[in-house]
Amino acid sequence: MxxxxxxxxxxxxxxxxxxxxxxxxxxxxxxxxxxxxxxxxxxxxxxxxxxxxxxxxxxxxxxxxxxxxxxxxxxxxxxxxxxxxxxxxxxxxxxxxxxxxxxxxxxxxxxxxxxxxxxxxxxxxxxxxxxxxxxxxxxxxxxxxxxxxxxxxxxxxxxxxxxxxxxxxSPWLVVCTFLGALMLAFGKRRHEMAVSNDPSASRPVLGKYTDEMLDQFLIITLSALIVSYSLYTFYGGDMRMMATLPFAVFAGFRYHFLIHTQQLGGDPKFLFSDRPFLVNLVIWGLVVIAILYQFPVRLIEMIA
The missing domain is CATH 1.10.357.140 (UbiA prenyltransferase)
Known part of the structure; x- marks a missing residue:
């Protein structure tokens, strides 16, 4: 038995x-x-x-x-x-x-x-x-x-x-996705450097990075991401998308804040447990959908 x-x-x-x-x-x-x-x-x-x-x-x-x-x-x-x-x-x-x-x-x-x-x-x-x-x-x-x-x-x-x-x-989708993912990857490397007593033992490539280097890479990538998304809202086809820019900027800054104050860079899924980030993400999504799918116009047409 x-x-x-x-x-x-x-x-x-x-x-x-x-x-x-x-x-x-x-x-x-x-x-x-x-x-x-x-x-x-x-x-x-x-x-x-x-x-x-x-x-x-x-x-x-x-x-x-x-x-x-x-x-x-x-x-x-x-x-x-x-x-x-x-x-x-x-x-x-x-x-x-x-x-x-x-x-x-x-x-x-x-x-x-x-x-x-x-x-x-x-x-x-x-x-x-x-x-x-x-x-x-x-x-x-x-x-x-x-x-x-x-x-x-x-x-x-x-x-x-x-x-x-x-x-x-859309090339904007490629560029913004690449820069956003690159920012998360640098954030993860920085977290791994911070939590491990011997980073190179768990991931050899970490021995070639420094905290200062990763911080600089993060700032450069975040800046490039904000500029790229801004250009998309200006030239992507619908100028009303500029209304989503503040939410995108807040998301980038919030992530940068969290990885330096709460060490959340190791796994980006923890961003979804951060209420300000999550609320901002939901509002950004709703605004994007409202603009692209012309919800205000359609609602007015339905009422009329």
């Missing part, structure tokens, strides 16, 4: 470990695919919404497979990290063979949905996979390049959201 309970506990532990390995709390990153849906004015197009949701599911599966692959490759480094040593693979909760099989199933499922969404979407997903492979094998060790590759991964997500619904890819 004790052996049965032991097997059941081992099975439950493995399943829960696999669930942790695919990082469901990181799936918010796939919401970037929605940007193309919103800014192309297809938010209320049911077919477009369905395709984007399938695209998000694809990236959740593919990202889960890459998380597992990275954790297998980085198992020794993770065991020296104060937080990552508790990950299921690093701690031994999930065996490497089981993790490989599960990653393979996620990978195949993601590719199947990608093919359903079209060859171009599949090409973006394959590019994303190649980017992840290059990052894990080579580029994560190259200072500055490491964070740029991470930012490119977010750009590929944004492009995938556009490709999934076959609409025009």
């Amino acid at each position: 004790s052996r049965v309970y032991a097997n059941q506990n081992r099975f439950v532990g493995t399943v829960s470990g696999l669930a942790k390995e695919i990082r469901p709390w990181q799936w918010y990153k796939q919401s970037i695919l929605i940007l193309g849906l919103i800014f192309s004015e297809n938010l209320f197009n049911s077919a477009a919404v369905t395709n984007v949701m399938l695209g998000i599911l694809t990236f959740c599966a593919i990202a889960g497979a890459t998380y597992i692959g990275n954790d297998i490759l980085d198992i020794e480094e993770d065991r020296n990290h104060p937080r990552k040593k508790h990950r299921p693979i690093a701690s031994g909760q999930v065996s490497i063979p089981v993790a490989i099989v599960f990653a393979f199933l996620l990978f195949v499922g993601g590719l199947a949905i990608s093919w359903y969404l079209g060859p171009l979407f599949l090409l973006v997903v394959l590019t994303y996979l190649a980017q992840n492979a290059l990052y894990s094998s080579i580029m994560k060790e190259i200072v500055i390049v490491d964070v740029m590759v991470i930012a490119i991964g977010f750009v590929l997500r944004a492009i995938a959201g556009v490709v999934a619904i076959d609409v025009y890819l």
